[in-house]
Amino acid sequence: MKKITIDPVTRLEGHGRIDIFLNDEGEVLNAYMVIPELRGFEKFAQGRRVEELTDITPRICGVCPEAHHMASTKACDAVYRVEVPPTAKKLRELFYSAFYVADHTVHFYILAAPDFVLGPDAPVAERNILGLIRKVGVEMGTRVIQARGKAMDIIGLLGGRKIHPTFALPGGVTRGINEAERAQIEATAREEIEFALFSLQLFRDIVLKNPAYVDMIRSEAFTLPTYSMGMVDEKNRVNFYDGKVRVVDPEGKELLQYRPHEYLEVVAERVEPWTYLKFPYLKKIGWKGLVAGKESGVYQATPLSRLNASEGMATPRAQEAYEEFYKTFGKKPVHHLLATHWARLIELLYAAERLFELSTDPQITDPKIRNLPTEKPTEGVGIVEAPRGTLTHHYITDERGIVQKANLIVGTTNNYAPISIAVKKAAQALIQKGQPIREGILNRVEMAFRLFDPCFGCATHALPGRMPLEIRIRDERGNLKDVVKQNLS
Amino acid sequence: MAQDPKLKLALYWAASCGGCEIAMVELREKLLTVDQVAEILFWPVAVDTKYKDVEAMPDGHIDVCLFNGAIRTSENEHLAHLLRKKSKVLVAFGSCACEGCIPGLANLYDRQSIFECVYLECPSVDNPNRAVPQVSTKVPEGEIHIPHFYNTVKTLGQVEEVDYWLPGCPPQDPQIWAVIEAIVGGNLPAKGSVVGANEKTVCDECQFKREEKRIKKFYRLVEIIPDPGKCLFDQGIICAGPATRGGCGALCTKVNIPCRGCYGPPPHVVDQGAALLSAVASVVDADTEEEAARIVGEISDPVGTFYRFGLPASLLHRRRLGKS
Numbered sequence: 092m093k094k095i096t097i098d099p100v101t102r103l104e105g106h107g108r109i110d111i112f113l114n115d116e117g118e119v120l121n122a123y124m125v126i127p128e129l130r131g132f133e134k135f136a137q138g139r140r141v142e143e144l145t146d147i148t149p150r151i152c153g154v155c156p157e158a159h160h161m162a163s164t165k166a167c168d169a170v171y172r173v174e175v176p177p178t179a180k181k182l183r184e185l186f187y188s189a190f191y192v193a194d195h196t197v198h199f200y201i202l203a204a205p206d207f208v209l210g211p212d213a214p215v216a217e218r219n220i221l222g223l224i225r226k227v228g229v230e231m232g233t234r235v236i237q238a239r240g241k242a243m244d245i246i247g248l249l250g251g252r253k254i255h256p257t258f259a260l261p262g263g264v265t266r267g268i269n270e271a272e273r274a275q276i277e278a279t280a281r282e283e284i285e286f287a288l289f290s291l292q293l294f295r296d297i298v299l300k301n302p303a304y305v306d307m308i309r310s311e312a313f314t315l316p317t318y319s320m321g322m323v324d325e326k327n328r329v330n331f332y333d334g335k336v337r338v339v340d341p342e343g344k345e346l347l348q349y350r351p352h353e354y355l356e357v358v359a360e361r362v363e364p365w366t367y368l369k370f371p372y373l374k375k376i377g378w379k380g381l382v383a384g385k386e387s388g389v390y391q392a393t394p395l396s397r398l399n400a401s402e403g404m405a406t407p408r409a410q411e412a413y414e415e416f417y418k419t420f421g422k423k424p425v426h427h428l429l430a431t432h433w434a435r436l437i438e439l440l441y442a443a444e445r446l447f448e449l450s451t452d453p454q455i456t457d458p459k460i461r462n463l464p465t466e467k468p469t470e471g472v473g474i475v476e477a478p479r480g481t482l483t484h485h486y487i488t489d490e491r492g493i494v495q496k497a498n499l500i501v502g503t504t505n506n507y508a509p510i511s512i513a514v515k516k517a518a519q520a521l522i523q524k525g526q527p528i529r530e531g532i533l534n535r536v537e538m539a540f541r542l543f544d545p546c547f548g549c550a551t552h553a554l555p556g557r558m559p560l561e562i563r564i565r566d567e568r569g570n571l572k573d574v575v576k577q578n579l580s
Numbered sequence: 581m582a583q584d585p586k587l588k589l590a591l592y593w594a595a596s597c598g599g600c601e602i603a604m605v606e607l608r609e610k611l612l613t614v615d616q617v618a619e620i621l622f623w624p625v626a627v628d629t630k631y632k633d634v635e636a637m638p639d640g641h642i643d644v645c646l647f648n649g650a651i652r653t654s655e656n657e658h659l660a661h662l663l664r665k666k667s668k669v670l671v672a673f674g675s676c677a678c679e680g681c682i683p684g685l686a687n688l689y690d691r692q693s694i695f696e697c698v699y700l701e702c703p704s705v706d707n708p709n710r711a712v713p714q715v716s717t718k719v720p721e722g723e724i725h726i727p728h729f730y731n732t733v734k735t736l737g738q739v740e741e742v743d744y745w746l747p748g749c750p751p752q753d754p755q756i757w758a759v760i761e762a763i764v765g766g767n768l769p770a771k772g773s774v775v776g777a778n779e780k781t782v783c784d785e786c787q788f789k790r791e792e793k794r795i796k797k798f799y800r801l802v803e804i805i806p807d808p809g810k811c812l813f814d815q816g817i818i819c820a821g822p823a824t825r826g827g828c829g830a831l832c833t834k835v836n837i838p839c840r841g842c843y844g845p846p847p848h849v850v851d852q853g854a855a856l857l858s859a860v861a862s863v864v865d866a867d868t869e870e871e872a873a874r875i876v877g878e879i880s881d882p883v884g885t886f887y888r889f890g891l892p893a894s895l896l897h898r899r900r901l902g903k904s
Contacts, residue, residue: 094722112721120721127726128653129713130595131694133702135685139884142802146840147888150682153599153750171802197605221615233609240608251831253606254599254750258835261802265836359706362699365717365724369705378706464802485703492802493880498702
């Protein structure tokens, strides 16, 4: 038996690692995606004033603090059973839409695009955001930086800090906007819509017009039929901020819908001793181990799964892009994992359009933005769609509103099982007996999980470019037989 | 200047949230300037260098290492030692590395109680075998190892010698830029200094003037909608501004949220929590000791209030083991 260790799976060495075990014939027996860290927020949330979790839990992740801030605030709304004024709800969603624009831009351009724009075989030293800017020119690089920056400026305006903003509280938000601020947000939103359309066109030109990429997207190695999860509005259209969570089976048939307070009836998490991260699955189907398909409770919660779990987008141009997406593949749901990148850009367009809609809402400058809680605090669940998956915060307090228990199911955690399976599948397809394991294999294994935009434990989020990978092949006695490296200059 | 060799820079994250990396991304177009003046030898988030490559560098090869994140696992500590050895200048970057930050609140508990909570007690957990993570696990195909999870969160300074402290959760980008300019220009102050901040308090840079009004009741954020034109502390909302180093620009109070203290203690203050408690006690409006005790006693979660960002670095450091 041989063991292949991919360590680290991101540039963040030690924050993620893959151990692949081969049999004597050189076929992949099993793959373990190991997450070697934990910070224990569920524990030290205990004893805190529940409303302070809106500031504490965003420190789970500095890449998507806005998602934790929103899920936490919605859980607090539920803990206090406090009604949120309509304008405050809209401002929260406006804030959240700006965040989606910034975050999806970061992922596509800084993380994913170097693989496609520069190509999987581009020189390692160039395959990062700076190399990307050198290739496409400073003008376009600046456009990306500014599109992201202007969305971040909206977050800073509303939330004080641009990173770890403090905007929402139980019962509303901490500040409203005036007409001048509204007009500025509207102007930004118009630019963001243009930027999202430009990004989609870029994807068509660079990826969809390249047969090699299209073959790769459609290849069996990157296809993973699982259940799909995503939040939807009352018309089953994608929503990031509020609604029911919908799950469809691998054929696209609805399995169930649930409201936040029902999540424990739907999702459970397995614990394994060899990793610090838990594996969520659908209770109704059951845990069958790290396998895909209709008989396994494994599900995805990603831009692709959100499109699969919905029946459309709530804004006009995103809806057109949605239709084009499914028309191109000629089927729904789509299980080609690399299509997640395209789905992410469709969501970018939706977020930009939604930002525009909300910025032009006649109610948006209304000064009534907060209700103080009057009910005794008890228990509450808040769910939003984080960019990397459905995000659930669940708090139980005493009668003073001091947290007794907290449970958090974080975006990427949902995808821990499918990422593990995707990596195993890519390895199985690419590692062939008798064939040397070349650098290109590592790149493809890497692409199999990068498309999830993994943010393990919401703490080890990867940013620009390629990850260093090292595969060590040992014989059954543990003697090193071969080492294949990439990005290990 | 142009002939000078480029500055050799390294950036690393230990136990952190990634917000410090996004704070670097917030430099926006200036990142391109950084690319011109500095050679980034190691930045797991952006540059393709591995531990092995760092290990292969001569000692002191890196000019400046910006190290963010706290020391939570054996692996975090290993990297702290490695990067200290390889760097001429080691900067504790951000609140986690400087003071332990919010993840440092885990020092109210220990490894066992954290594991029990996360892997056994959380209501969504399905764990029939009551498994918790093990440093080494035998699986059918072989053995898998993960780092040791310590009982206690430590700051960078508690495991290695630190040359400069750059506070904030996260550090604000204009301050980061000012420090990078000082590094590139060779204008860093004496070793041991706090950089990327100022010598005042957050109160001093807040738009609201504090009148040190006497307080009969301290309010939680769910109990009051503050008057947006006035000092929050004067309205009975505990604000860490008087006990926190300035440099952020008092961003939170601009949106009617009190300072929670992420820039750490101000100059000449050893224990930020004690300083904030002192600021609270000094404005209590009570005629008797009993009344004063009642007003202060009503403040729930004192540790999470006064030591939100700095428990590991404080005089308290952690709850005694075995007492959680």
